[in-house]
Amino acid sequence: MKPVSLKKVSVVALACFAGTFLVNAKEPVELAKSNAADKAKSTFSQLLKKADANKNGELSKDELEGAMESQLLSAFNEIDTNGDKSINEEEFTAYVGNTAKI
Known part of the structure; x- marks a missing residue:
């Protein structure tokens, strides 16, 4: 199996990370909808604490890329x-599968 690029891994890892905060598949749809906004705000707050380098309350593309890279490197x-x-396809698939179960 050929190695997977760092950018591809970081995009999927961030999507999995964000997805774990937004929706829990076991919740009823109505509850998920009512909690989605609160979970999104909480997730954004956590991202701001970790990535908002200039502390302006917003995430620039560079700040978000830095956070994604840092997150990925810590999980590498x-x-x-x-x-x-x-990272080969088998390792990546296993990691994404384990992350989705959390």
Whole structure:
């Protein structure tokens, strides 16, 4: 299997990370809708605390890219289960599957 690019991994990792805060598949649709806005606000608040370098209450593209890269790099060793310093499709799929279960 060929290695997956860092950008592709970071996009999917961020989507999985954000998705875990927005909707829990076990909740009824009505409850999910009522909680989605609160969860989105909470997620945005957490992102601001971690990534808003100039503390203006907004995330620039550069700040968000930096946060994504930092998040991915911190998880890289966890994703790279065979320790070969690259992420293959099998490792990535296993990581995304485990993240979705949380």
